Amino acid sequence: MIKTFRDLKLNETVQKGIEAMGYVSPSPIQAESIPVLLEGKDIIGQAQTGTGKTLAFGSVLLSEIERSDHISAIVLSPTRELAMQIGEEFGRIGKYTDLRFACVYGGSDIGRQIRTIKHGIDVLIGTPGRVMDLMRREIVSLENIKFFVLDEADEMLNMGFVEDIETILADAPKEKQTVLFSATMPDGIKHIAENYMKSDYTHIKIKAVQQTATTVKQYYFVVPQNKKLEGLCRVLDANEMDSCIIFCKTKRSVDTLQDELARRHYHVACMHGDIDQNTRMRTLQKFKERKVPILIATDVAARGIDVDSITHVINYELPQEDELYVHRIGRTGRAGHEGVAFTFVSPREVRILHKIEKSTKSHFEELNLPTADDIFNAKMKDVLEDVQRVMDKGKQKDFYDVVAQIPDALVDDVLASLLYMNYRERLAFDYKDDDLTKKVNSYERIFVNCGSAEKINKTKLLNFLLEVGNLRKDEIGDITIKRKFSFVDIKKSKAKGVVKKCFNKKIGNQKVKLEIAKEVR
Known part of the structure; x- marks a missing residue:
């Protein structure tokens, strides 16, 4: 019976990372999936968000791969936020390994992401759209992939990523270990399992909370x-x-x-x-x-x-x-x-x-x-x-x-x-x-009418808000830069005033218009 992580046959450096995180006993999804993954089998892990899935696949993945001159594992996630969360978790799990990670997603400087990948990585974590973009640019190659992980797979399907996922899967070698985690089992998940996973894959289902x-x-x-x-x-x-x-x-x-x-x-x-x-x-x-x-x-x-x-x-x-x-x-x-x-x-x-x-x-x-x-x-x-x-x-x-x-x-x-x-x-x-x-979190989400296509980045937008909007740094929350527009979270007490102050002002040569977005945080 598995009572502690020490009962699992994980790499010693990974065990050390898990212990540094303060974890002793594995969660149900970890206890059931890790031994199967260590056997090299494909799995579908059906469990709710927040049950410790990242540690489940991350601990095995980081135990089994070695540092090399190519990408050995890829983890796809539906959103930028989840990709970042996975990247942070991998950093903690792999703290005592020599493995290198890159986290890629839209709305962030692709040039910096490309430089990181070219410098050499072992694990790529990212959203489907950005991964495909990097594949088209021939920056990312999946020909040496040993592990392919789809996290929150049902969410990716709900967001319309099914074609992107299949395109990426088709570019990966057949002899890889495929790991799919999902809270539900829609038909799209079954389709992926039938077409891209080994026929003897294991389905692990954890009872809902x-x-x-x-x-x-x-x-x-x-x-x-x-x-x-x-x-x-x-x-x-x-x-x-x-x-x-x-x-x-x-x-x-x-x-x-x-x-x-x-x-x-x-x-x-x-x-x-x-x-x-x-x-x-x-x-x-x-x-x-x-x-x-x-x-x-x-x-x-x-x-x-x-x-x-x-x-x-x-x-x-x-x-x-x-x-x-x-x-x-x-x-x-x-x-x-x-x-x-x-x-x-x-x-x-x-x-x-x-x-x-x-x-x-x-x-x-x-x-x-x-x-x-x-x-x-x-x-x-x-x-x-x-x-x-x-x-x-x-x-x-x-x-x-x-x-x-x-x-x-x-x-x-x-x-x-x-x-x-x-x-x-x-x-x-x-x-x-x-x-x-x-x-602390009483922010209003503000829409900005320009983005990366107008050479706007986070630093430029932040400085603009500090100088023209007369804000302090602690009054500005998350900044999200898209291609043609951006979002920024601003303290509710300051939001309307900033919209007025910044009307028709310029960032460089670009006229800026701010308005309160419909989504309120």
Whole structure:
């Protein structure tokens, strides 16, 4: 039985890369597909987005090929964003190998991509249109391909790439290993399998992810990576959490976060695979008894937690697979109780979160981080509840005579002084309200009437917006350059003003017109 990646016969340098990523146990699609792929068989892997497919085919591909003077593997993906994501994942998996990758897609400088390929690569990752363009220019040759991967194949067919895919497949040698991953199995997939894959290909199907419980309210915060810790502290301070699990992806992340929170005087404990069994049992017992209100854990360690009264789950880091998200959220909202789940994402991770939302049939609501006032009010509420408990027990009656001696004009000062003496540490915090408490991803997509055909590139458009639009860099998001037009994401509060400021201004000799696009992000 496969329990860890070490149970799989992957190349040692690839194993090292996987371990550096913090992964110990393979996901279902990884555990089932990797052994078959290592046997050299063609496969169709049917699994949802976010189940760890990239690591499944990437780990085998990078284990089996060697550095050479030709392209040994090609990975086709439907979109630029997914191609970039695959490229980044390959970089992490292959960190300790000497293999070279290139990621190619439209809307980016083809000259730079050509130079990278000519310099020598082992793996080509790209969208069908750009790969075909490079093949026509005789920059890319597939005659020595050993691995051919189609990722999100059903999406490529839905986007009308079927002819492009068949053209590229027809140019590759027959004696190659073909790997196809898809969430669904439309007729087009079957056609590709029958015509371009070995007849004894293996079809691996992973059961779809279940839905999250309706008793759990799910919220998310968009926070820059370097501000995530402060964001977490704000959320912990502003919300009453009787019992909370904070999830991290790796043991190292768990240890680091525990140290940071303990240093800030939060009462926390942690659980992961490197902690001995006795310590884990003691920690779990304290958590069940609410002697420790906050537990930081990895997904694997949390499998042994069976507590019905957990009020909050916090995803400090997104899980590797969508299914893990469901398991995490399932820790709260049990036994008829209502639960709350908070997820922290960087601006770049918002797209991944929305994929999880779609595949798990969940509904996420974006929130602003708590402000300084929110945090003070929450802390003050706790103090007043303490006071109310004293009053409910009648313990204040012995002090009525003392209170009667206080002059009316000094009652407010005396009360404030007593609060200071007894609660100053509990009410203290060091937060300043700034852009961190505002939504980070409130951008408007702007259409620009020129593109690469007019010799416009990202740098030129960025400088134009900074100078003519009078914007700061942090007010400009993604820039996408197409042949005859471009898109740029601009902070909503600045978008209309920029459209007016830039009307009929020029980038070089090209008159520019901006307008708010129909697609709003």
